[in-house]
Amino acid sequence: MRSIPSTSVLTASVQDIMPGLLVAGIIALASKFISEHYGAPAMLLALLLGIALNFLSSDAKCSAGIAFSARKLLRVGVALLGLRVSFDMVAGLGWPIVLLVVGAVLATIAFGLAISRLFGFQYRFAFLSAGSVAICGASAAMAIAAILPRDERSEDRLVFTVVGVTVLSTVAMILYPILGSWLGFDDRTAGIYLGATIHDVAQVVGAGFSMSQETGETATLVKLLRVSMLAPVVIVAALVIRSAGLSALSEAAKVPLIPMFVVGFVVLATLNSLVNLPSVVTEGANALSSWLLLVAIAAVGLKTVPKDLLKVGKAAAGLLVAETLFLAIVVGVGLTFIKLNPAVGG
16 A cells, blocks of 8 residues: 655655746746737747756756656646547537548658658657647647657657747748638638648637638637547557557656546546536636646756757758648648538538
8 A cells, every 4th residue: 555645755845846847937937928928939939948048957956846847747738738629629610621630630640650761760750740740739749759758869859849840830820821812712711721730729829810700710629629639649659659569668668558648638628528617617727738838848948958959950840841731731632622522511
């Protein structure tokens, strides 16, 4: 029978993590302030500010709290994303659109895994980059990184992926509304395209509502459908990692069969679907999730040495761009087909 930790032990643990947690929290607050006043992505700012202060991760007083923020807070933040999705989203979009979005997510991941060798990468970075592009940008990158076997390059790959998808998402926020108009999409179709192709939620919202109210609402709904793919993708990946005998790799034996944060995501999504939760609960959970992920990405930045990012190289950027273009093309072709065949879409 496991003993209950004494009050003194718990107090000591809190004291150990508090300095690093406060550092990551202050970076998150600064990033949020700058983002709200100057429009830059908060996630990217938190990461870059963390990298600028990376020397603090080697300080004995801060290291425990930074590690706690980068791992534990990340998992809680991802689990709380479950309250952003519900089963009713499927009925609202219609099955042709749902199948297109789900198919595009899976096809993008398969595409990334298939071409990664051409860019000199194996499955770790291929799955990390393709999953982040296909699902929900930085949040997906952090969730996927949490279940991958770790090695000395894990943090570098994660940081580069977060920076890459954030930059590409910001570019897409500007260019994709123009592309949607050029393709002749109506407000609803444009919203589907933006929600199915732009990586991060914030940029989806920005791009959608810059066109119209209907486009913004549709884009957000489709984006949340992609977010709901996070749990099944991570679960399947964890099962594949185990069944493929990867436990011989460094720390792979620590990869859980079904990560608890994914279980939390599924439970909360199910709860949100079956129970009409008060808006104060869902909005509070969404705000808490956003803050936890922001603190977590600040901590990841604090653990990153800038020169190590150069090891990832141009090939990694090329792979991210290729995956982004693939997703944009697949969704665009799919929507054009549905538009030209109303019976399929209706």
